[in-house]
Amino acid sequence: MKVVLTGARGFLGWHTRLRMHALTTHEVIPVGRDEWQGLPALVADADAIIHIAGVNRADSDDEVREGNRSLATDLATAITRSGRPLRVVYANSTQAGNGTPYGSGKEEAASILDRATEAAGGTLVDVHLPNIFGEHGRPRYNSFVATFVHAVITGEEVTINDNQVGLLHVQDAAQALLDGLTGEAAEIHPEPEAHGVQEVWDLLQEFHATYVPTGEIPDLSSKFRIDLFNTYRSALFPEHYPIQLVPHADPRGAFVETVRCRGGEGQTSFSTTVPGITRGEHYHLSKIERFAVIRGKGTMELRKMFTDEVITFEAEGDSPAAVDMPVGWVHNITNTGDEVLFTQFWSHELFRPEAPDTFPEPVRPQE
Structure with a gap:
């Protein structure tokens, strides 16, 4: 109608x-x-x-x-x-x-x-x-x-x-x-x-004490905590991002912690993307989703639904960084380098095919 x-x-x-x-x-x-x-x-x-x-x-x-x-x-x-x-x-x-x-x-x-x-x-x-x-x-x-x-x-x-x-x-x-x-x-x-x-007030203080300095995800074991955390982090966007991840290197190579969560569900996935290809082009109603580039060079783009401004973040595996996608913002990631892009994706909930909370929409709609 x-x-x-x-x-x-x-x-x-x-x-x-x-x-x-x-x-x-x-x-x-x-x-x-x-x-x-x-x-x-x-x-x-x-x-x-x-x-x-x-x-x-x-x-x-x-x-x-x-x-x-x-x-x-x-x-x-x-x-x-x-x-x-x-x-x-x-x-x-x-x-x-x-x-x-x-x-x-x-x-x-x-x-x-x-x-x-x-x-x-x-x-x-x-x-x-x-x-x-x-x-x-x-x-x-x-x-x-x-x-x-x-x-x-x-x-x-x-x-x-x-x-x-x-x-x-x-x-x-x-x-x-x-x-x-x-x-x-x-x-x-x-x-x-x-x-x-x-x-x-106490919950917001709890979130702020660890999320801003370290990127740590708080306990998300109830719907109210999830809703309140989404409310809190929407006010941090975009100034707080990207979250710089800390690599730990030794003669064997490097180790980077990409996500730490204090409670609730969680699902991690991994993708490779060839040069020039874009992934994402969707938005969520409640899902907390983190993109972390761990190898290669990528560009993340985000646009608040029903607006025109596109916000861009550059990320490279040599200096690992992550962006937590805000609710109601269309987002994507494009391999803008010359080698395969390695990206880790984390969501606060298990993927459920009957309720995926993922809705296709381009970041840059065609005229």
Whole structure:
């Protein structure tokens, strides 16, 4: 189906678009600030809408409340003008109706969309999302987790009120919105996982203590640890990379430790690549994958999905280096030398053919 996605360039919007690209055949029409004035024409040709655009924080309480109402009113007007029965999936919040400016704005936005959708013969699916966190969140805006990640990396002080907080990874939130496109429920309440605020801070400190100085992978024995580590390392990219590996040489030759992991699964593979050939050209939704060049000369290229900038890393076996590929970034490696390229690949999980978490996409799409 053709799906209009509002807020497509924001935190949740980017992750939802990424998941739709990976797991569905829907045609996605991304709508951000630049496309907002053309919303009526885009909605008129759509089969469904996922409405994520909203205002989390602003200079005043009125701006937060009215901002969410205004966005919903614009979309409701477009739905009414279309005169078509559309399925509208609304990224609401568990704070809706709690009396805060944000909660009131989200609740009122839901009512506005419900009236317009019902009048046109369509269906509104109200998805109540808890605190979400994940890769590329904005500090002091999207989540306290993003704020903590930034503070750990920069060495800033934080004030911690050690409450239990229900947390949901942003890809799980995106899946809840996708479920709304096809399910029968009028409301969806994804179940968050409760974690202490101090616990989150302590885990990030644990990651940072070893990953930055040595490249050591922390204990990844739970989904939350994996999600939080992916969130943390996304904020290190690209400045922290490549990771320089330390060769130990003696008269017999050289030894290089490429991966050290403190817990969880893990799978290592090895490839040879002849000159001029490229491997990779894919992205992942959660997989942690390390490329380590151990012989020859190679160029690694990465591009964040739905953007144009390509980031390049050069690597040579004489000075072994590794790059951990961030989630949602297309990546490849090309043999740019004159001899066979030897590359070691490590993933934090065993390869499962039924759920490979590997989605083909070129780093440099052809014009």
